Amino acid sequence: DAGVIQSPRHEVTEMGQEVTLRCKPISGHNSLFWYRQTMMRGLELLIYFNNNVPIDDSGMPEDRFSAKMPNASFSTLKIQPSEPRDSAVYFCASSSNEEQPQHFGDGTRLSIL
Amino acid sequence: SQKIEQNSEALNIQEGKTATLTCNYTNYSPAYLQWYRQDPGRGPVFLLLIRENEKEKRKERLKVTFDTTLKQSLFHITASQPADSATYLCALTSGGSYIPTFGRGTSLIVHP
Numbered sequence: 349d350a351g352v353i354q355s356p357r358h359e360v361t362e363m364g365q366e367v368t369l370r371c372k373p374i375s376g377h378n379s380l381f382w383y384r385q386t387m388m389r390g391l392e393l394l395i396y397f398n399n400n401v402p403i404d405d406s407g408m409p410e411d412r413f414s415a416k417m418p419n420a421s422f423s424t425l426k427i428q429p430s431e432p433r434d435s436a437v438y439f440c441a442s443s444s445n446e447e448q449p450q451h452f453g454d455g456t457r458l459s460i461l
Numbered sequence: 462s463q464k465i466e467q468n469s470e471a472l473n474i475q476e477g478k479t480a481t482l483t484c485n486y487t488n489y490s491p492a493y494l495q496w497y498r499q500d501p502g503r504g505p506v507f508l509l510l511i512r513e514n515e516k517e518k519r520k521e522r523l524k525v526t527f528d529t530t531l532k533q534s535l536f537h538i539t540a541s542q543p544a545d546s547a548t549y550l551c552a553l554t555s556g557g558s559y560i561p562t563f564g565r566g567t568s569l570i571v572h573p
Binding site: 352379390391393396398404439441446447449450451452453454455 | 495502503504505506507510550559560561562563564565566
């Protein structure tokens with residue numbers, strides 16, 4: 349079991365640049381979640397997919413954020429243009445179905461200068 | 462508004478003692494509650510899930526209680542070890558929803 353794989357582990361870029369975060373869920377899991385974690389706000393859900401379809405994106409902060417899941421083994425979270433306030437750790441998690449506990453990746457630590 | 466509260470102050474205990482962490486909530490009707498462990502630089506790891514109709518759940522040295530009247534869950538680690546040092550997050554899922562809402566976690570430090 350390889351677990352949820354996220355890349356990159358760290359990203360440092362200048363404001364205004366496009367940032368793409370990647371996630372490979374556990375094989376056979378059909379629910380995928382993107383979270384953002386900061387000291388101030390804790391762990392916040394951004395969007396979740398079920399069977400590759402976005403079900404709830406109410407946590408996406410604004411139009412600068414977008415997420416896709418083109419197939420069952422890959423998802424991306426894109427920020428364009430990035431701003432310093434987007435600096436946080438972004439986690440991807442997957443579960444075998446919506447009611448099961450989630451398996452988290454080790455996150456992408458994003459710093460926007 | 463819905464709120465989940467975990468003690469923001471770190472809990473310091475001596476090795477071998479029982480650690481007890483608290484998760485309080487308001488304005489929720491949780492279907493179930495989960496506890497996760499998070500180590501620095503890592504993602505949260507699932508530990509235990511307890512449903513609204515269950516009072517207590519155990520797994521090895523871990524025990525979770527769930528009191529829907531008090532709107533509180535307690536998480537116990539017996540015979541604590543320095544390796545138990547981490548941040549522990551509780552997460553509530555309301556009936557009819559599949560999305561857990563996480564508390565901000567409590568840091569546990571077990572001293573040898």
